[in-house]
Amino acid sequence: MLYIHFIVNPISGKGKHVITHATLKTFFPADMFRIEVDYTEYKKHATELTKKAAANNPDYIVACGGDGTINEVASCLINTSIKLGIIPVGSGNGLSAHLQIPKNIEQALQLIITGQSTSIDVGKLNDKYFFSNMGVGIDAMIIRNYESSGRRTLLTYIKASLAASMEFKPQKTALSFKNKVVEENSFMLFISNSNEMGYNMSLTPKASLNDGMLDLITVPQLSFPEKLALGYYVLRNKVDKFKKAQHTLVDNLHIELPEKIFTDAQIDGEYHNLKTNSLKVSIIKHGLEVIIP
Numbered sequence: 001m002l003y004i005h006f007i008v009n010p011i012s013g014k015g016k017h018v019i020t021h022a023t024l025k026t027f028f029p030a031d032m033f034r035i036e037v038d039y040t041e042y043k044k045h046a047t048e049l050t051k052k053a054a055a056n057n058p059d060y061i062v063a064c065g066g067d068g069t070i071n072e073v074a075s076c077l078i079n080t081s082i083k084l085g086i087i088p089v090g091s092g093n094g095l096s097a098h099l100q101i102p103k104n105i106e107q108a109l110q111l112i113i114t115g116q117s118t119s120i121d122v123g124k125l126n127d128k129y130f131f132s133n134m135g136v137g138i139d140a141m142i143i144r145n146y147e148s149s150g151r152r153t154l155l156t157y158i159k160a161s162l163a164a165s166m167e168f169k170p171q172k173t174a175l176s177f178k179n180k181v182v183e184e185n186s187f188m189l190f191i192s193n194s195n196e197m198g199y200n201m202s203l204t205p206k207a208s209l210n211d212g213m214l215d216l217i218t219v220p221q222l223s224f225p226e227k228l229a230l231g232y233y234v235l236r237n238k239v240d241k242f243k244k245a246q247h248t249l250v251d252n253l254h255i256e257l258p259e260k261i262f263t264d265a266q267i268d269g270e271y272h273n274l275k276t277n278s279l280k281v282s283i284i285k286h287g288l289e290v291i292i293p
Helices: 021-027 045-054 067-074 094-098 105-114 138-148 154-167 224-235
Strands: 002-008 033-039 060-065 083-088 116-125 128-130 133-137 171-177 180-192 214-220 246-250 252-256 263-267 270-274 278-292
Touching (some): 021 033, 045 060, 045 067, 067 094, 067 128, 067 270, 083 094, 083 105, 105 278, 116 133, 138 154, 138 180, 138 263, 138 270, 154 224
Parallel strands (some): 002 033, 083 278
Antiparallel strands (some): 116 278, 252 278, 263 270
């Protein structure tokens, strides 16, 4: 009998999805599946629930939510035999889009039964993990503005981006990778493991989840017209056409922000204030087993 444990964020997206134990029973017959369901009540609750569930050694733990919920669940399953399932009911759904997991709940649930599994790489930022992307600089300010708005829509994200582009001041940054050090006043510093940011937008459309590398995008200080041009290319998923955007593949990276004490960062679309100005970014190759079509 297959044991599947669901971690459900009831307010993901617009909070309109209905994933209940009764609903799940219709998909997973009791004579074939053992089903357990927990519901998150606050930020980081999914981490607590996943750790408790993992102690019972289920076959799958299924994250029902957005990229933030998925991050909390998946972070507890790295280098374990437990497979991650995803029911994407969030707003951006970047990781699930890369994995081509259906947005339709019934189709995504059916995938848990019929799908196969694959191993994907995991990004690590100091003691935290990311599966889709992370960023410092303007990227972090965008997410902070986005979260403080209280609404999670594409229009809200665009408004947050426009506000951040006017407010953000480039920060002195030293990047160490491939035996070299690059110093610049950084406007954008974005590191991606997947080819999706969410909302069908991408800065790294060629990124792979299992190539053992992370995609680094850096953009230095920009003039106002250049900011407008960058925004245009971002919306059209053609950042590679923007000449000041530098793209590099890395498997480890050290970031120093010498004029900062703490660092604002976004990790899988969630804002974090890190109590350090020194960041070590690395990759765990094939660190997570995920159910896919």
